[in-house]
Amino acid sequence: MLVVEDDPRLRDILQRGLSREGFDVLLAASGEDAMRKGADGDVAAVILDIGLPDADGRDVCQALRARGLTAPVIFLTARDALVDRLAGFDAGGDDYMMKPFEFEELIARLQAAMRRAGEHGALEGAGLVLDPAAHAVQQGDVRVALTPTEFRVLGALLARPGEAVRRQDIVRSGWPAGAIVSDNSVDAYIARVRRKVRDLPDPPQITTVVGVGYRLG
Ligand code: CA
Numbered sequence: 001m002l003v004v005e006d007d008p009r010l011r012d013i014l015q016r017g018l019s020r021e022g023f024d025v026l027l028a029a030s031g032e033d034a035m036r037k038g039a040d041g042d043v044a045a046v047i048l049d050i051g052l053p054d055a056d057g058r059d060v061c062q063a064l065r066a067r068g069l070t071a072p073v074i075f076l077t078a079r080d081a082l083v084d085r086l087a088g089f090d091a092g093g094d095d096y097m098m099k100p101f102e103f104e105e106l107i108a109r110l111q112a113a114m115r116r117a118g119e120h121g122a123l124e125g126a127g128l129v130l131d132p133a134a135h136a137v138q139q140g141d142v143r144v145a146l147t148p149t150e151f152r153v154l155g156a157l158l159a160r161p162g163e164a165v166r167r168q169d170i171v172r173s174g175w176p177a178g179a180i181v182s183d184n185s186v187d188a189y190i191a192r193v194r195r196k197v198r199d200l201p202d203p204p205q206i207t208t209v210v211g212v213g214y215r216l217g
Pocket of ligand 1: 005006007049050051052053
């Protein structure tokens with residue numbers, strides 16, 4: 001189990017509670033730390049705070065998904081951050097908990113999410129690594145900086161390589177909940193992402209799927 005939470009008190013409570021339930025717990029206090037510890041794929045579930053000091057937890061989730069993480073992700077978010085809560089699902093999260101929460105409820109949701117996750121297959125990240133703190137994409141030694149929206153658009157495609165991703169799903173990943181985004185605007189962002197990834201040594205192909213959206217590879 002990977003627990004990503006910058007509040008040391010809550011981190012400690014989660015560690016003790018989860019250990020008592022029989023889970024091995026890896027702790028991370030930042031997005032960077034989470035990428036290091038979650039990248040080996042040997043994680044059964046992730047509990048991920050949205051408000052991290054160096055990154056948005058949703059971007060961390062997209063970056064971990066792009067690296068092949070298939071384990072369920074449960075977001076932690078502040079009670080007043082309703083928009084965060086709604087947008088959390090589309091960043092590849094499986095459930096959310098509002099702070100403060102009952103530990104028993106977290107365990108119940110965690111177990112439900114892990115049961116549901118049983119059917120997921122493995123993902124390939126097309127050799128690309130997303131850095132959620134810098135909003136950058138890296139391949140080999142080459143690193144390309146993206147804007148936060150470009151990062152999320154690429155993340156939406158990378159999480160499902162080889163699959164046609166619908167325009168509305170790209171919008172849900174890239175923009176805040178309720179944002180009105182035209183098709184032209186999505187196409188313009190895809191064009192910008194295509195241009196930027198051309199600087200990578202083995203640029204991924206972003207293919208237009210007519211009437212649907214876009215596909216990576
Ligand atoms: Ca926090």
